[in-house]
Amino acid sequence: MASKATGRWLVLAVPYLWLLALFLVPFLIVFKISLSQDAIAQPPYLPTFDLSGGWALFRENFAELSFENYGYVLSWDNEFIEAYGSSLWIAGISTILLLLVGYPIAYGMARAPKSIRPTLLMLVILPFWTSFLIRVYAWIGILSPEGLLNQLLFALGIVNRDAPLQILNTDTAVYIGIVYSYLPFMILPLYAALEKMDETLLEAAADLGCPPFAAFWKITWPLSLPGVFAGCLLCFIPAVGEFVIPDLLGGSDTLMIGKVLWTEFSVNRSWTVSSAVAVLLLMVLVIPIVFYQNLQAREMERR
Amino acid sequence: MRKGLSWFNVSSIALGFAFLYIPIILLVIYSFNASRMVTVWAGFSTHWYWQLFQNQQLLDAAWVTLRVAFLTATVATVLGTLAAITLTRYGRFTGRTLFSGMVYAPLVMPEVITGLSLLLLFVAIGLDRGFWTITLAHITFTLCFVSVVVQSRLVTFDRSLEEAALDLGCPPFKTFFVVTLPIILPAVISGWMLAFTLSLDDLVIASFTTGPGATTLPMRIYSQVRLGVTPEINAACTILIAIVTVVVIFVSIMTKRQEIERQKAERMAAAEG
């Protein structure tokens, strides 16, 4: 019996310790560094806790921690607050667009004949297996001033050759990029929710005198809400911290916090400010993340 | 009720798939363009593919990426499967909430946060950055995806199969390898494939955790893309797309065929009564 208990304990302990060491501890380090000050040193911040110095030095180091960086990030003089706001705004608009684009597709797929559903599903997943970077990159060639979209509009005579549409390097391009890249994440949970819905429910509604459009709002929509929540969270949370899409498709005035964090870290080389930015971003996202985690855990337990 | 597809359903599927596929198709077409100008079609050419295979930097980056992805997928599959077993089988235990939080949160965690926090950890413990730090970082974020895939198979697993093995004299450890694992193997394999692609695809976390000498393919592509569209990158993307498409279509045809054979056997057995 002793070996059985040991085996059980090992199965739990290995992934648990891994995640503690490489997921939780890094966050604590980020938090600690966000309370430190920049310094020209290796690593480039102070204080570094040196345990060999004994209790007194530790206390001295501890006293040097401060919330100064948070004051800097949260001051109106700097662009951070704006960046948080604009990230949430862009992610929010993108999520609504994703829902509007994704719902009809998922609905059409769920109502398609059973024999072709697996093929449709595979076609939705297939782009996901190809590189994310490639999918964003493909849009540069389409949206640029001399790109394929403008070429098409020139040829149709809708747009004058001298004044091509400026889409690349604007927020519009960022919306297109996010909707395009995240679409499978929206369609899949919606499809899962719509597909398992019993079609006789709609027959029952029709039988009781409810016309199709009303039946959609009274039956289909409420029953698909779990899928709607899952899809929206799955798109919204990562979109807030998105870095690649605003960097490649957005303009110099497209402010997104992921990009700001990257710049602060790699260009301004301020580890402490970027840590504070990360901690605040996490705090902004903690409510949707906890909500998503509960949704996932409930889903798993219910099944 | 109307059966089959209404015009609304057909058009929403058609438009949706057009949106998903047209950019990729254009990318593939223009990789065969003879001109360096992306927008001018100057005739069919495989020039850029030859150029690509002489680009030693890109080839080195591809080799690093494949090694990282292979190692990542393998370790993440083992750890993710263990995590899935704990979360579906252990009931309530102390620290379960923290554990399930750590398993689900990385699914949606912005990559910049994960990348930054792992980098700061590696600096704090004085680990030299490069191949191994990228791999450690990739294992950490992909193991969560593996765990979710394997969990969704385990929750529908008929526990009486394991009980039957125990009842017939098979100890628990052996039962896992001769009964449980063979049955959940398809889910474990798709978990491996998912981890492999995620690692192959990752730019942000790799950029944070990399060091001298370890440049991955997405990092290389990214630095070239920032300078503008080049047909060489189009060619590289086309090759990646071709590989993925062939593998995914092959796998799905195989599973489809197995499924058809299985259904046929079931129908025959039912007819024999």
Next chain:
Amino acid sequence: MNTGVTEKTQKTIGGIRRSFAPWNDPQAVPLIQYKNVTKRFGEFVAVDNLSLDIYEREFFALLGPSGCGKTTLMRMLAGFEDPTEGQILLAGQDLVGTPPYKRQTNMMFQSYALFPHMTVWDNIAFGLRQDRMEKGAVNARVEEMLKLVKLEKFGKRKPHQLSGGQRQRVALARSLAKRPKVLLLDEPLGALDKKLREETQFELMDIQMELGMTFLIVTHDQEEAMTVADRIAVMNQGRLVQVDQPAVIYEHPNSRYVADFVGDVNILDATVEAVEPGMITLRPLAAPERRFRIAQDCPAKPGDSVAIALRPEKMRVEFDAPADPNVNCLQGEIWDIGYLGDLSIYHVELPGGARVKAAKPNLTRMVERPITWDDKVYVYFSPDAGVVLTS
């Protein structure tokens, strides 16, 4: 518990009829002993301080509604649950703490639990290989088992290539292959259709005879329990209500619960008028002007409230009053008729509003039966047809 039942179940082994009733033999040593076993899941008490003896070569049925604790009782014997309190003995040895893979019991699962990635042959050989049985012996045993369940040609198939009935046989063969001391059957025929289920019940009995093994079956189907079992334990809320041979359970239920659970029954409330040896006189509440005489020794005293259990097939429905004044009789109106083909069930409403059911075999081919709705009829039964229940 009951009196007057002395006949013993007759069994045929090797063509010799013999009586089989070790539970009546004070010298017999039980194979399985549950001793004051309690099992709690949190607040819920699944098995409540239960003691039970089961003998070698017995076909024993645990019968009860879902949630009554019968499955838990079986799973504790297999080792999938440990009792909270009490002991479980198999051949005199305490099993508590022994893991399932070290117990000499085997189980046939409700879902069959056939390993989908193994052939029929490998499924049956699985348990034997765990014991590191030598290869020739494994082959011989698997062949023997396939022959026993008449699936010799199916060894190479996978479970999904079999019909439901065939899967059921493979599951049976697999659990028998190790020659366990006890075979546990958890609702083994639940997934089969009615006809196949009845056939399989007789096959199970034949196999049990042939191998001379002890079978313990869990079922909620009372007909199945009555068909296959030597003894039945009726369970309710974690306790045994009655443990007896099928005929005793049916004809002499010891409580309202058993009378109601096993078969169709009319239960009439009554007051005791007089008690004499072998006979009790009662006043039914539904027809206080009448008196019933039931041939039974009963511990009740005059004035006690009791219940009379009457099986519908033991009641007659006629236009005329019975000639014999000793026969118990009620008068009423036909309220409804259920025509079942072989029988018709007449629901008779008594003047007080209570209703009783009486079954009448349809002995002749006749579409219109003489007794019909709203007819005034007599319902009567002999003194040895009913049972007085004090609990």
